[in-house]
Amino acid sequence: MFTKVEHQSNGFDLIKINNDETTIVFTNYGARIVSWKYNDNNIVLGNVVEADEFYLDNPFNFGATVGRYGGRIENATFELEGQAYQLEANDDPHHIHGGSNGLDTTFFDYEIVEQVNQTKIIFTTELTEAQDGYPGDIRIQVTHTYDINYCWTVEYEATSTKTTLFNPMNHVYFNLNRDNNVVDNHVLSSEELLLYPLNKQHLVDTEEPIDLVDTFGKDKIALAELFESDVPRLAEQMAQCGGLDHPIEVSQGQLQLCNDQFVLDVETDMPYVVMFTFNDPSSWDSDFNIYKAHSGVTLETQCMPNDINRYGEDACSVLEPHQPFYSKTTYKISVKNEDE
Numbered sequence: 449m450f451t452k453v454e455h456q457s458n459g460f461d462l463i464k465i466n467n468d469e470t471t472i473v474f475t476n477y478g479a480r481i482v483s484w485k486y487n488d489n490n491i492v493l494g495n496v497v498e499a500d501e502f503y504l505d506n507p508f509n510f511g512a513t514v515g516r517y518g519g520r521i522e523n524a525t526f527e528l529e530g531q532a533y534q535l536e537a538n539d540d541p542h543h544i545h546g547g548s549n550g551l552d553t554t555f556f557d558y559e560i561v562e563q564v565n566q567t568k569i570i571f572t573t574e575l576t577e578a579q580d581g582y583p584g585d586i587r588i589q590v591t592h593t594y595d596i597n598y599c600w601t602v603e604y605e606a607t608s609t610k611t612t613l614f615n616p617m618n619h620v621y622f623n624l625n626r627d628n629n630v631v632d633n634h635v636l637s638s639e640e641l642l643l644y645p646l647n648k649q650h651l652v653d654t655e656e657p658i659d660l661v662d663t664f665g666k667d668k669i670a671l672a673e674l675f676e677s678d679v680p681r682l683a684e685q686m687a688q689c690g691g692l693d694h695p696i697e698v699s700q701g702q703l704q705l706c707n708d709q710f711v712l713d714v715e716t717d718m719p720y721v722v723m724f725t726f727n728d729p730s731s732w733d734s735d736f737n738i739y740k741a742h743s744g745v746t747l748e749t750q751c752m753p754n755d756i757n758r759y760g761e762d763a764c765s766v767l768e769p770h771q772p773f774y775s776k777t778t779y780k781i782s783v784k785n786e787d788e
């Protein structure tokens with residue numbers, strides 16, 4: 449394995465880790481993944497030209513660490529320990545992605561640790577309550593590890609001075625196709641696939657998910673089958689969102705995404721995976737916007753979005769003061785065997 453750091457303009461560093469036929473690139477801006485190439489095929493959407501301008505005014509959070517709270521918070525408010533908090537309504541009237549002063553726009557400090565079979569980049573930063581409006585100042589460490597088995601691991605650690613919400617995720621979009629065609633041909637599999645429908649506000653308001661394994665009578669489902677389904681509840685969701693933008697519960701935190709060439713194995717200790725298929729690229733007015741609907745699919749591992757307003761203080765995102773937070777997700781890429 450071989451690691452190289454490139455200092456670019458505006459405080460933007462690229463950290464490139466090379467391992468045989470793969471190269472993975474991270475940046476200190478938002479502790480992001482920038483690209484992940486298997487030979488010449490970039491399997492994540494993003495900043496191929498490695499220009500810092502790519503991220504300015506970009507609403508799609510390519511590869512970013514998003515937080516302190518990844519998903520939407522209804523009406524940008526919540527109550528914790530009897531006190532009401534008002535957050536930035538940056539998805540009017542809701543709050544999303546931790547607001548505009550969240551982790552995705554933060555320059556992290558970092559340290560590179562090269563070990564025998566893996567390289568770690570330990571990114572650290574602090575968010576204060578004055579910055580993002582959540583209670584408590586919080587120290588955050590995001591560690592990206594890449595190993596000789598082509599496995600990328602993301603670990604989140606944090607401690608807060610007060611009871612707060614912490615629900616970070618990585619907003620990476622995958623596209624395993626060599627020709628950068630849409631991801632409709634990607635097959636999603638897990639023994640359990642429970643999709644939580646959204647209301648018109650893009651919020652989950654039901655405890656009754658759509659059981660995809662039951663609906664399709666199989667546990668390997670092409671995204672096109674979801675997009676084109678005529679099962680009424682699912683068809684309604686696909687029409688309303690233009691594709692996937694849904695929390696999905698998978699069996700034991702394990703799922704697989706593949707096309708005819710690659711297999712991506714994902715494992716997480718978080719309860720949901722929000723899959724978003726880049727449904728409306730038109731909101732980004734930029735020369736860098738080469739994207740079309742379904743150009744990629746995110747696999748955002750997190751607690752149920754808006755959980756604080758749904759479950760109160762039992763919500764998985766509540767972090768007690770001075771208690772360590774830890775969560776881990778792994779993404780492993782491999783070339784498909786011919787008999788798969």
Ligand code: BGC
Nearest residue numbers: 507508509650693722724748
């Ligand atoms: C959200 C989408 C949003 C997208 C782009 C996803 O995490 O669920 O609703 O459009 O991010 O920022």
